[in-house]
Amino acid sequence: MVSVEGIALVDTGKWHNAANYFAIVNRVSGSGAEAGPEGDAGVLVYLPGSCVPEVRAGDLVRVTGRVSVRGYTIDYGTTVIIPARSEDIVVLEPQHAAVRAMAGVPICTDPVFREAEPLEGRLVTVEGRLSRYDNEGITGQSVRQRSVREGAARLA
Structure with a gap:
């Protein structure tokens, strides 16, 4: 099991209407800090069968789950965190300001x-x-x- 924090890049429901499937990235706004020497880091989050809690792009979230390379049925080979239940996804700060400062x-x-x-x-x-x-x-x-x-x- 792992726990990660990051800023959501897409709203719940945009990619799947019966799963909480979204992407997070961990860049911090204004500090110039990066996750590591390679830059910001991110991961997909996939909780099948539930769209709770509702996550919005820009929300700072904490996710606990197992790491896999298989998320949605046709998405193989992509690193994903799979929470066991809805309570493993926690919105820490809605609409975090860092999302507006991000550049890829x-x-x-x-x-x-x-x-x-x-x-x-x-x-x-x-x-x-x-x-x-x-x-x-x-x-x-x-x-x-x-x-x-x-x-x-x-x-x-």
């Missing part, structure tokens, strides 16, 4: 595996034009939704 690592729209894999769990900004996306898991949907609506993608 620049990445091109069509990276090769060796470029993209080291960025798993990190906040990225997609540079370039998106003409299509593969709906092969949650990260593909994340790129499309964030880049089209906000001009930046947050991969988890």
